[in-house]
Amino acid sequence: MDFDLTDEELALKKEFDDFFREEMKHAPPVYRYEALIEAMYATDEGWEFNKYMRKKLVERGLYVRHWPKEYGGGGATLVEQRIYSESQAYFGAPGNDNFGLGMFAPTLMIYASDEQKARLLPPIARGEVQYCQGWSEPNAGSDLASLKTTAIKDGEYYIVNGQKIWITAAHRADHMFLLARTDPSQKRGGGLSVFNVDMSLPGIEVRPILYMNGVHLYNEIFLTDVRIHESERIGKENQGWGMTRDTMNFERSGSGAYAITRRNLEKLIAYVKTTKRNGKFLAEDPLVRQKLGKIYADMEAGRALAYRIAWMQEKGKLRFSPAAASESKVFSTELNKRVADFGVEIMGFSGQIEHSPWAPLEGVMIASYQSTIASMIYAGSNEIQRNIISWVGAGMPRLKGQG
Amino acid sequence: MDLDFTSEQMMLRDAAARFSASECTYEEVKKVEDSEKGYVPELWKKIADLGWTNVLFPSRYGGYDGTFLDLVILQEEMGKALFPSPFFSTVVQCGLLILEGGTEEQKADLLGRIAVGSLIMALAQYEEETDYSAESVMMTAEPRGNEYVLNGTKMFVMDANIADKLIVVARAGGAGISLFLVNSHDPGIQITKLPTVAKDNACEVIFENVIVAKENMIGSPGCGGALLDQMYEKAAVAKAGEIMGGCKACIDMTAEYARNREQYGNPIGGYQAIQHFMADMLLFYDTTSNYLYRVACMIDEGKDFTRDASALKACANECFRYVTEKGVKIHGGIGTTREADVALFYRRAPTYASMCGSTSYHYEKVAEKLLTEGMETF
Numbered sequence: 001m002d003f004d005l006t007d008e009e010l011a012l013k014k015e016f017d018d019f020f021r022e023e024m025k026h027a028p029p030v031y032r033y034e035a036l037i038e039a040m041y042a043t044d045e046g047w048e049f050n051k052y053m054r055k056k057l058v059e060r061g062l063y064v065r066h067w068p069k070e071y072g073g074g075g076a077t078l079v080e081q082r083i084y085s086e087s088q089a090y091f092g093a094p095g096n097d098n099f100g101l102g103m104f105a106p107t108l109m110i111y112a113s114d115e116q117k118a119r120l121l122p123p124i125a126r127g128e129v130q131y132c133q134g135w136s137e138p139n140a141g142s143d144l145a146s147l148k149t150t151a152i153k154d155g156e157y158y159i160v161n162g163q164k165i166w167i168t169a170a171h172r173a174d175h176m177f178l179l180a181r182t183d184p185s186q187k188r189g190g191g192l193s194v195f196n197v198d199m200s201l202p203g204i205e206v207r208p209i210l211y212m213n214g215v216h217l218y219n220e221i222f223l224t225d226v227r228i229h230e231s232e233r234i235g236k237e238n239q240g241w242g243m244t245r246d247t248m249n250f251e252r253s254g255s256g257a258y259a260i261t262r263r264n265l266e267k268l269i270a271y272v273k274t275t276k277r278n279g280k281f282l283a284e285d286p287l288v289r290q291k292l293g294k295i296y297a298d299m300e301a302g303r304a305l306a307y308r309i310a311w312m313q314e315k316g317k318l319r320f321s322p323a324a325a326s327e328s329k330v331f332s333t334e335l336n337k338r339v340a341d342f343g344v345e346i347m348g349f350s351g352q353i354e355h356s357p358w359a360p361l362e363g364v365m366i367a368s369y370q371s372t373i374a375s376m377i378y379a380g381s382n383e384i385q386r387n388i389i390s391w392v393g394a395g396m397p398r399l400k401g402q403g
Numbered sequence: 404m405d406l407d408f409t410s411e412q413m414m415l416r417d418a419a420a421r422f423s424a425s426e427c428t429y430e431e432v433k434k435v436e437d438s439e440k441g442y443v444p445e446l447w448k449k450i451a452d453l454g455w456t457n458v459l460f461p462s463r464y465g466g467y468d469g470t471f472l473d474l475v476i477l478q479e480e481m482g483k484a485l486f487p488s489p490f491f492s493t494v495v496q497c498g499l500l501i502l503e504g505g506t507e508e509q510k511a512d513l514l515g516r517i518a519v520g521s522l523i524m525a526l527a528q529y530e531e532e533t534d535y536s537a538e539s540v541m542m543t544a545e546p547r548g549n550e551y552v553l554n555g556t557k558m559f560v561m562d563a564n565i566a567d568k569l570i571v572v573a574r575a576g577g578a579g580i581s582l583f584l585v586n587s588h589d590p591g592i593q594i595t596k597l598p599t600v601a602k603d604n605a606c607e608v609i610f611e612n613v614i615v616a617k618e619n620m621i622g623s624p625g626c627g628g629a630l631l632d633q634m635y636e637k638a639a640v641a642k643a644g645e646i647m648g649g650c651k652a653c654i655d656m657t658a659e660y661a662r663n664r665e666q667y668g669n670p671i672g673g674y675q676a677i678q679h680f681m682a683d684m685l686l687f688y689d690t691t692s693n694y695l696y697r698v699a700c701m702i703d704e705g706k707d708f709t710r711d712a713s714a715l716k717a718c719a720n721e722c723f724r725y726v727t728e729k730g731v732k733i734h735g736g737i738g739t740t741r742e743a744d745v746a747l748f749y750r751r752a753p754t755y756a757s758m759c760g761s762t763s764y765h766y767e768k769v770a771e772k773l774l775t776e777g778m779e780t781f
Contacts, residue, residue: 001412001472002405003697004704009404017780079404262778269773283774292773293766297714304693311406327686383679390678393685394658399673 003307009083016062016087023056024091031092033355033362034215035371036260040094041169042215053095054127063101064125071109071117072125078310082256089256090263099169100124100131104177107194107247111235120196132170134178134197134221135244137163142384144179145188145241149223151180151195158182158195158233160203160226166378170206170219174199178228179244182237189241194234201226213354213370251379252325257332258303264339264368265295267361272346275360282346291342295335302331323393326385333375333382340368406696408476416476422453423484429744435487436602440565442488450486451520456494460502464514471637471702475644475695482648485747489523489562489604491758495641496634497524497570500582504622504630509584513568525566525587527557527608528631535760537572537580537631544573544583544615551575551583553591553613561758563587563594563606570621571610572631578624580631583615601754636712639759640698643719646755647692650719650726653748654684657730660745664735671733680729687722694718710772717765720756727752 005013024031028045030038039046057063066081067073076084088095096102105124108117123129140147149162160180170176176197183191199206203226209218235243269292272282282288309324343365344351355363376382390396408416426446435443450456458474460466467473474495481490494517501513516522533539542555553573563569566587575581587594591613597605622630658681661672671677698715701708727749731738738745756762 001408001696001700003700005404265773266778269777273774286767289770289774290763290766293714293717293769296710296769296773297718297766298690300697300711300714301690301694301718304697305690307404308406308689308693311404315407323685324689327689330682331686331690383675386679386682387675389682389685390672393689394654394672394678394681396658396661396672396678396681397670399669402673402675 003304005079005083009080012080013083013087016084017091019060019062020087020091020093023053024093026052027092027094031094033359033364034367036089036092036094037098037168038211038215038217038367038371039092041172042211042217046094047172050094053093054097057095058125058127063095063127067105067125068109071121078314079307082307082310085256086259087256089259092260092263095127097124097127097130099133099173099177100129100175103133103247103250104131104196106250107177107243108234110246111194111243115231116196116234129175130169130173132167132173132176132199132219134164134167134176134180136166138165141166142381144244145192147179147181147192149178149180150184151178151182151193151228152184153182153230154227156230157227158230160195160197160223160228162223164221164223165209165218167206167219167221168217168378170199170221171208171216176221177234177247179240182233182240186238191238192240192244193237194240194243195228196232196234197226197228201228203227211370211374213367248380249322249325252329252385257328257336258299258306261295261299261302261332261335261339264336264343264364265292265299267364268292268295268339268343268346271343271361277348285346288346291346295339295342298331298335298338302328302335305331323389326380326388327393329379330382330385330389333372336368337372337376340365340372344369408472412473412476415473416480418453419455419477419480420483422450423480423486427484427486429485429747432485432487432747433741439596441562441596441602441604442565446486447488447523448520450488450490451518456490456520457518459494459498460514460518464510465518466514470699471640472696472699474641475699478641478644479648479651482645483652485649485652485751487603489525489565491638491642491645492526492562492566493517493522493524495638496526497568499634499637500526500570500621500630503633504582504626509621522568523562523566524568524570525560525563525606526572527560527563527569527585528572529557529559530555531558535757535764537628540572540574540580542571542573542610544571544575544581546576546617549617551615551617553583553585553610553615555610557608557610558605559597560594560606560608562604563608564596564604569608571615572627575620575624580627581624582621582627582630584619584621585613585615589613599754601751603751603754605754635759636709637702639712639716639765640695640702640708642755642759643691643695643715644699646719646723647688647695649748649751649755650684650688650722651692653726653730653745654681654688656745657681657684657733660734677733680733684726684729687725691715691718691722710769710776713760713765713768713772716760717762717769720762720765723748723752723755 030046040050065074065076069075137147151158151160178195178197182193203224205222207220208216211217275282347360350360353359391398457466458469462468544551544553569585569587571583591611593609595607599605664671698711730745731749
């Protein structure tokens, strides 16, 4: 057994690190203290830099380095992709389209027709499009399959009516992958289909929902008699649920979350070594030391599993492994929440100060305190993930009514 | 990166699992718990014949030249079976001390006998007021001519009741912490088993004017602390292996129970309260067990693994505590009985957690290293 990176992989890591370190010197300040997803989509300067980085990643051949060669990618291994994701996350670098590149493209590769692949994948690969994810509805959250938005066939078109919610980056997106009910006589997973939707179509209205910190990240989308051509339906009609479950696994796999833990841990170590309370450095406080030790231990344990998952999928040629993807999602999001809680706690009163000259560590901890709570809810709440882990991983029975 | 076990390692694991299944059932473990000896001499002989006791040692001392990962595999399997034997005290603790600090003569003699299963050893270190560090040992060994005289009381000396020899940690005059090699039946030594929660072989050992010849030391006077630190870094990883094996067995038996036990017309494993416990048990296990293999590989590759050994042991302790507690909980009333296999694991959690250093002891060690040495690039 050997957990080491090869010399080639280490050289790649250095290449990625050098690239991101250099490019992030040009990043607007918001990237230093906001959660990456907020920096990328919420402010105009952040969004402009996101587009700039996307262009750079495409130019350097990094954007779709992990795609199979047949789709114009670099054919990188999953381990290489992990190294890449970790480097990108460690430097807090934007550029990715989390939705088009991260979730929809791998789904298209499995389910789309040749015509659709030829039409939809190249613009994603060239970084020309931003997608958003049209799934959740006001009454279909964890129980996504109960969604009510309809797409009723009318000649060559589907007429779409309904409401979508919690759509991150919809206000930046030019496309959406939409899950809608094509057969209202069928319940739950039956009767759902997936569509590629141009956000500029008539009848689509995007309204902001402000996050708790006042940031515009989420949106509601109202769909009124939107006409979508049948050529935009991905896969067979009424077969969209199985496809969507695969998309969910892509969503949960392969994040660089532990690199974020690492970056924040480094910041906290510097903070406790230089910050005094009652004349003593925080680094001398046994409770602070205990928690630092635990964060490091959990980070390394989580990372060992993340590498195991990448390696297992690569070796078994698995697209993903559902229990492991869920385990990673739960463990990493809760770890990063704990890091934020710890940071805010040891900062005392100062922990509450948001980005400003008064804020310790530029306010990164209180920003993380607010953003990480969402990470435990989106992409399938951690409670739903625990159901999945227990069904798939521990072989617990799935009772009627349990999704 | 290659995260597979070798075919030899898989054979080693399979053989160990088969051995436990046929020779050491949980029924047998319960019987051994109630016995005075706390181990089964015939089984100890058998595992020596299988080559387990020489896995760590170089071939020139009759060993198998195994990797640390080989040892971890055995530890995992023994942890699953709760195999009652002096393996950890004899092979891991004393074996590593002799390997690192012993003379050629001592290695040839002692390691050779350990390898064939004819020598049981125990480490006498802890005292009423010590913590987990070697430096806190207070017992003295007074130099007198060509001898030392040992006086004091040692606690939690695992397997002292069945050991042929003891390695005793004491302060040799002004030289500091040293390791003395003592025959356990020498005059002035009084050994009493302690009534512990794990019903194991933890003993109190009282030394009253025990005479040790000057040459009967492991390492030179004053270097016992360093030898112990070195041993514990590795032993903590081996112990973590045993713990993770225990976690695996506990998770498997609890999952099995939750699939079969019915209430309100359904298996209890169908209910979310139980499912979320099971999910967290698995989450803890899958993260920590992969970390275990990574740290074992670091040892085999000669890397600096000390920070990660501590982090791993702390993780393993927390995992075992959680898994065994929820294991009993999910079993319900039956889980709390003497009859229940899962309770065997629950009763061992505090013991395993304190062996080679408690959770908070190791978090402190990790923090000390992070704060003084920083971290290498990610």
